[in-house]
Amino acid sequence: MREEISIWFFGGVLFLIYGVIICLEGLWELSHPLVNPPVLNHLHAPIWWGAMMGVAGLTYTVKFWPKKSRH
Amino acid sequence: MQLQPFVALSTYFATPVHSLAHLNAVDIAVIAIYFGVVIFIGFYLKGSANTSEEFFMAGREMTAWIAGLSFVSANLGSLELMGWAGSAYQYGILATHWYWIGAIPAMLFLGIIMMPFYYISKVNSVPGYLHLRYGDGARALSAVSFAFMTVLMSGINMYSMALVMKVVLGWNLNFSIWVSSITVALYVGLGGLRSAIYNEVLQFLLIWLGALLVPILGLIDAGGWTNLKAQIGARLGSEYVHMWSTTGHFSQNPMGIHWTGLVFGLALVISCGYWTTDFLVVQRVLAAKNLRSAKMAPIIGAAFKMAVPFIVILPGLIALVVLPYHLVGETQAVATGQHSYNEVLPLMLVRYCGPGLLGLGVTALIAGFMSGMAGNVSAFSTVWTYDIYGAFLNKKATDQHYVAMGRWCTFIGVLISVGTAYLVQHAASIMDYVQGLFSFFIAPLFGTVILGMLWKRTTKAGGFWGLLAGTCTAIGLFLWVHFDPSALRYVALSPDAKTLAEDMYRALWSWLVCVIVTVTVSYATKPKPLSELEGLVYGVVPLPVEQDDHWYQKPIVWAGTIAVLFVILNIIFW
Numbered sequence: 001m002r003e004e005i006s007i008w009f010f011g012g013v014l015f016l017i018y019g020v021i022i023c024l025e026g027l028w029e030l031s032h033p034l035v036n037p038p039v040l041n042h043l044h045a046p047i048w049w050g051a052m053m054g055v056a057g058l059t060y061t062v063k064f065w066p067k068k069s070r071h
Numbered sequence: 072m073q074l075q076p077f078v079a080l081s082t083y084f085a086t087p088v089h090s091l092a093h094l095n096a097v098d099i100a101v102i103a104i105y106f107g108v109v110i111f112i113g114f115y116l117k118g119s120a121n122t123s124e125e126f127f128m129a130g131r132e133m134t135a136w137i138a139g140l141s142f143v144s145a146n147l148g149s150l151e152l153m154g155w156a157g158s159a160y161q162y163g164i165l166a167t168h169w170y171w172i173g174a175i176p177a178m179l180f181l182g183i184i185m186m187p188f189y190y191i192s193k194v195n196s197v198p199g200y201l202h203l204r205y206g207d208g209a210r211a212l213s214a215v216s217f218a219f220m221t222v223l224m225s226g227i228n229m230y231s232m233a234l235v236m237k238v239v240l241g242w243n244l245n246f247s248i249w250v251s252s253i254t255v256a257l258y259v260g261l262g263g264l265r266s267a268i269y270n271e272v273l274q275f276l277l278i279w280l281g282a283l284l285v286p287i288l289g290l291i292d293a294g295g296w297t298n299l300k301a302q303i304g305a306r307l308g309s310e311y312v313h314m315w316s317t318t319g320h321f322s323q324n325p326m327g328i329h330w331t332g333l334v335f336g337l338a339l340v341i342s343c344g345y346w347t348t349d350f351l352v353v354q355r356v357l358a359a360k361n362l363r364s365a366k367m368a369p370i371i372g373a374a375f376k377m378a379v380p381f382i383v384i385l386p387g388l389i390a391l392v393v394l395p396y397h398l399v400g401e402t403q404a405v406a407t408g409q410h411s412y413n414e415v416l417p418l419m420l421v422r423y424c425g426p427g428l429l430g431l432g433v434t435a436l437i438a439g440f441m442s443g444m445a446g447n448v449s450a451f452s453t454v455w456t457y458d459i460y461g462a463f464l465n466k467k468a469t470d471q472h473y474v475a476m477g478r479w480c481t482f483i484g485v486l487i488s489v490g491t492a493y494l495v496q497h498a499a500s501i502m503d504y505v506q507g508l509f510s511f512f513i514a515p516l517f518g519t520v521i522l523g524m525l526w527k528r529t530t531k532a533g534g535f536w537g538l539l540a541g542t543c544t545a546i547g548l549f550l551w552v553h554f555d556p557s558a559l560r561y562v563a564l565s566p567d568a569k570t571l572a573e574d575m576y577r578a579l580w581s582w583l584v585c586v587i588v589t590v591t592v593s594y595a596t597k598p599k600p601l602s603e604l605e606g607l608v609y610g611v612v613p614l615p616v617e618q619d620d621h622w623y624q625k626p627i628v629w630a631g632t633i634a635v636l637f638v639i640l641n642i643i644f645w
Contacts, residue, residue, distance in 0.1 A: 005115065007137060007269045007272050007273065010108065010112060010269070010273060011272070011273055011276050013108075014104070014105070014108055014273065014277070015276070015280070017104060018101060018104070018280070018431060021097060021100065021101060021427060022097075022101075022427040022428060022431065025097050025425075025426055025427035026427070029425065029426075034425055034426070037425060038421075038422060038423050038424055038425045038429075039288070039292060039393075039422050039423055040288050040291060040292060040423060041425060043288070043291070045284060045288060045423070045424075045425075045428060046425065046426075046427050046428050049284055049428065050427070053280065
């Protein structure tokens, strides 16, 4: 018996972690504005980009959760 | 938002002096997580790389999607990302030719026409196919030139990434080179091709994720595509936003190219040569689990390749309008301290991405570099072990011995690449150099392989002498123009031609010489009996029939769809 981990699971986990980190960073910036903000900072890209990544990551993490298989 | 444990690492990564951007703790965390995951994958897959079939060919178990994404990702190195974004800034939308006509037809040709021969002959490498078709001479010539080119490419990739990281982020050059290299050596050395492929798929997703925001925000910044085109046209001329309409004469476009060079030199020879005979990319498709997956993988890759200009070319075009300063060539940048064309993508990242997103964008660039380097190193290791060491130096070793040799080769290949990176520090123009290298080896090799696959009469002597003559022609033409620049009017058909155009015509002439010599020598020598050509040449035995349940599952249907889309895109941006 061996845990088989799909590459899509790895991708899902990575996206989920990145999504959470980046979205939280964007939310933090709402109350703590950056000293040198990037161009178009008012669009709050980290929030929606991070949220989209998080949702995509969560979907793939759940869908490709490792299952036990017999070899 | 601060993550204290990463602050110390952050100060080590970036030196504040002369850097354009400063990564904060969140950015460092994003990068560190990426490194952690790729190394974990290497250790996780170590147990699946015990035999040579597993280590070098990933057990031939990859699905069409994984093989296809890996196929296109292995090509998407740092040069491909940063170099072509720089070329878009320098030459405009003409740079897209290297992604469309310079890739799509060749990828579809590989999937539909050539893949059956590679796959059913069960070869482990492209030199391995040459061995079956032409014998040891052509195999040795091809394997040695490929091994040389691969580590050279890997070193150039490595140096270009480290240089940009130094200029934009202030990272130490040696630090970038060694940390990335050791990581690649670790995960490829441990998990073999399977680990390289898994990471390439992950890296492909990350490249898109990290780079996609730049064109989206850039288009908003520039006021949309129509506004962007109008501004570029007003500032630089309409030739920067048209792909074909200005290629009627060398002097009418900023790249100094002619449509004949694009169609015959780039699409027919360089592109077909690279996408169908360069083992770096072909190895990924050979790892597919069955013939249908092997045929679908390049077609899936072509679909994604067609979309890559959105994250590479478009940022370069947007930079022409939105950046408040002008970028210059590498030589001038070094002399004056200005930013070079090759830095356009990181500069655009810095412009639009704050903490977190900047880390993601930098991770995308590192992922691009790593996928390119892992591709080079795993292909080098396979060709060395199967086609040089196993074929000529130690023919009777055990399977375990070859796996051990493959692991060692991975580390040695990385070390040679690092050495090469330090050697190429003084290369004036990185991209031009690479294009030149392609035409030396890839163009004649394509002539040899395609004649071997499609023409029964091609002989062993014809293949060897054709390949040698074509390679010598490419090197000879390069040296001729190098020592006598006026020879450009003969080699590239016009004194107005520029470097990229010269590369296209040099490739075309070397391919023609290869084909002519191969045909001539083949007619003068005795052909192989048909029984020895089974599974290697078109028309000798029928190819396996695909059992698809529905018409829409057939690879030819998808190849046709991609081809139609390709034509439509070229007409839209004509």
